[in-house]
Amino acid sequence: MIRAGVGFSNSHNPRVAAAEATASALAQAGLNRALGALCFATPAYAAAYPMILRVVGSDAHTREVAGCSSMGVIAGEHEVESGHALCVMVIGADEHRDELRAARFFVPSLRGRAQGVAAEVATAVRPALGKTNLLILLADTYNFEAEATLAALTSELPKVAITGGGASEDGSIGETFVFCGDVVSSNAVSGMLLSGDFDLTMMSSLACSPIGPAHRVTAARDNILLELDGRGAFDVFAEAAGPLATDLRRALRYVFAAIPLDPRATTIERGRFVVRNIVGASEEHGVVAVSFVPRVGDTIGFVLRDAERSRRDLKASLEEVSGKLISPPAFGLYFDCISRGAGLYGIPGHDSAYLRQSLGQVPIGGFFTGFEIGPLGDQTALLQYSGVLALISNKPVAPS
The missing domain is CATH 2.40.30 (Elongation Factor Tu (Ef-tu); domain 3)
Structure with missing residues (x-):
């Protein structure tokens, strides 16, 4: 059985924030230790990013930690687009570990190396590939050659679903950062491969x-x-x-x-x-x-781009994805363009409210992105002004 939980904190103390968010995520998941953890943190914590990652890894009892800086975070019903905000998602499973595995990766030096970056990511994750695979790709938006790298990566890993987005910030720093373990770096790409025997359902919605x-x-x-x-x-x-x-x-x-x-x-x-x-x-x-x-x-x-058009497309996309679900999701990841949120809709928490209305009490974590990666038609595409949702479900139990 796959288990996951999402935690949130807006404590101004970064150590407290990391501990609170991780404890909340573990409690929701019903886990004492996680197979992996994703962490998204606003620039208000920038000086403490390495410490935050160490606390998350230590408290979740996992070395498989990845994430990035973000202008805002999404954690369940929380959408916080400024100030102190930290989201932690923990992912685990019961004793049958074949259901889910998590493996982080990190590749530095992005500029002028689209083919090389794609090849290094593929080399890093190939040993961990399973029956079903979801590659969560998190990149420094200011240095990532997105279209060329994504094209090369889909060629390197043709049967692997890819999602994620570009790290973001609020303009106060002028840099975006990715996280891997307790390493924090700009001009790099990081992320996590989720592999195993699970059902994966994905969608993208355009504003x-x-x-x-x-x-x-x-x-x-x-x-x-x-x-x-x-x-x-x-x-x-x-x-x-x-x-x-x-x-x-x-x-x-x-x-x-x-x-x-x-x-x-x-x-x-x-x-x-x-x-x-x-x-x-x-x-x-x-x-x-x-x-x-x-x-x-x-x-x-x-x-x-306007609010009503975006709202209609999100509602239609969620109706479509709900019709594809074979079993209830164990958790979800949501990558939402920074041009959406309260600035578009005039109210906070818009997309999260629609996700909750459509999917119920599914743990969903994510962040506001510089760009999005997700499905479009039968392709994996570089998206803008989009919300991308990936839902991971336990395989239905066969009747005895």
Whole structure:
């Protein structure tokens, strides 16, 4: 039987916070010792990150500790996006250890090494692979070459489910950090492989939905869209943005580019596209700058981020994932973009309330991310403005 629990503390004393959160997690799980622990901590504790990890490992009686810095944490019904906040999730099992194993990993020096980083992560976790595998990947957002590394990693480990996200901070430090054991490092990736014989159910929910039709790129240079459908790219963007286009700075906070998963697609369909930032637009020059390199012939669209669209997609995604569950989840992990939360919905704890309403009293831990990794269609994708949920369940007991 897989057991897990999540604990939370906002004590200003980092040692007390680590002890409180770990004790609460162990109590919820009904464990005296854990197979592994995940720890997410806000920058208010930055100077004490190593000590926090030592306390978590010692109190949970495990060397398998991983985590990262985070602007905010998610622990059950707690969503705390500023100040002191610490989440600890402990994971364990009864005597039948084949159900679940946990193995941490750490790879330093990310820049310019996408292929090498992916190869090192794969080498680290291959000996621990089991019947079912979930790779939880936590990366320094400011140094991680996300798309290239993820593409290489899915090639290295083609049958391994991957989730996780980019470490985050509140702007007070200018660095993000990952944790492994009691090691704290920027310019690195860490995480944990969960392997064994369990059921895994995953979903992603997007805070953005299409506005207007899809368009064909008819002229582009580097990352600059010059023409869409034979028209000036800015004019097409302005039509999609509507009144928002009169305030470009505001428009770029809410309107983004959408790229379909299928390069042959002629429409932008829910659950079949990734979102990428628009980094600039010029009415004078008639162009739009994006955070990727478009090619002539590509299909792109525009999407709008707002609370109601996000709420509808989350509700629909949870209904879909609930229909896929074979048995009740033992625990869940939730990785939520920093652009969601109270800043989007106007209220705290929005997504956690929907998770609790849909799933009941399942221990769920996670953090607010710089980017997300999760399922999209039949692929593992680099996501933005998303919430990614991974649910681990015990295998149903066969009738005797």
